[in-house]
Amino acid sequence: MSLLRVARCSYWWAGAASAVVSEQTSPIEHSAERYQPQFEGLRALAVLTVMVDHFGADVPNFPLPDWIHLGATGVRLFLVLSGYFITASLRRARGRMESDGLSAGKVMRAFYWRRFLRISPAYGVFVIIALILGLGTIRQNWAWVFTGTVNWLIALKNEWPLASSHLWSICVQEQFYLLWPLFILLLPRRWMLQIIVSVALAGVAFRMGCVIFSVPMIARWVLPFGSLNSLAAGAALGWCGGRLRPSRAGWLIAAICFSMLALAAIWRVGDGMRLRSVMVEPLEAAAFVALVARTATGFDGYIARFLTLPGLVFAGRISYGLYIYHILVAMVFERWLPRPMQWILAIPSARLIVFGTATLVVAAVSWQLLEQPVNRFRSKKTRAALGPVPSEDESRLPSPMPLNQDDGVYEWRKRVFSS
DSSP: OTTTTTHHHHGGTTOOOHHHHHHHHSHHHHHHHOOTTTHHHHHHHHHHHHHHHHHHHTSTTSSSSSSSOOHHHHHHHHHHHHHHHHHHHHHHHHHHHHHOOOOOHHHHHHHHHHHHHHHHHHHHHHHHHHHHOOOOTTTTHHHHTTTOOOHHHHHHSSSSTTTGGHHHHHHHHHHHHHHHHHHHHHGGGGHHHHHHHHHHHHHHHHHHHHHTTTOOOOOHSGGGGGGGHHHHHHHHHHHTTTBBOOOOHHHHHHHHHHHHHHHHHHHHHHOTTSSSGGEEEEEEEHHHHHHHHHHHHOOOOOHHHHHHHHHHHHHHHHHHHHHHHHHHHHHHHHHHHGGGGGGGHHOOHHHHHHHHOOOHHHHHHHIIIIIIHHHHHHHHHHHHHHSEEEEEEBBBOOOOOOOTTTTTHHHHHHHBOOO
């Protein structure tokens, strides 16, 4: 079975490419912000599960039983991280607007400019190479690809276009980013937690509607409404600045989270048109909110040592490149691998190692020569105009407490999270 099947079923595994965070803008916040490399480890685990699932998609029960969809769980972690960091970033930007008199228009322009410069370089390189090589159906669908609406194309045609279908999750995130700053920067603070909860419930309601009205499964996965619950779960944590304190109940919380993930895995392989399948994503999102909150505090011992392994931290830093290029690498190998070496395609473990290593090299080169220089440029330009503004790449922590006690979340989060 061709590895190109990967692109047809990538809705299970496609992941968001990056999580968003900002530099601090006030003395109060600055003292609370620090770099947390354990988040890079989480990103790496998320993207590596996607790659493993894709590279072994046509091999039954490899590397784990088929009912364990590692990539599907990895995408949920990506979405929760993304909602967490972007909301914390925008919240700090709002604090800067209120304290320094910056206009919302300037902050939003800087935010959208930075998002464009973060996403477009690697995205553009992938698209150009795929177009030149004529991979999949990317030439027929070039307009959808360039406008970032591949997810709508998939929903419209109810099929997965080869070579470009994995871009749907990036499109979903960017569509979310178009509107989310308007909520965080412009609406009253006292409404914010209720709005975030409402957005999460809207995501669940959308999925329920898809089940009730027998909407195709593909549309349920790729349209942006289907990811709202995961993005909003992370956003609630980012708005509250929450961190889960270490305690004697830690193992109990971990057991509950693993139970939720196990239940989600079981329900995922069942009938997707049953109402209980709607709870798969909320269960995963809830488990990962606890994980992200605990990571914000920082794990100790062997978990901390594992998440901060240099190789894992580097993989997390280049996770966007790993995601955007891994399908390209797989398709190039399958099409042009010399005949004497095609035995690699027939041995799943060898294919996983070769494809994974090649993707790592491509992503590292892209990071060093393209993405990192562009990141420096965008930081310099936006800092010169506005000072510190929302960033998307560093694993920095949000302020652990609301800036003023009028925030509706103040007493609530004090009871749940440590500062």
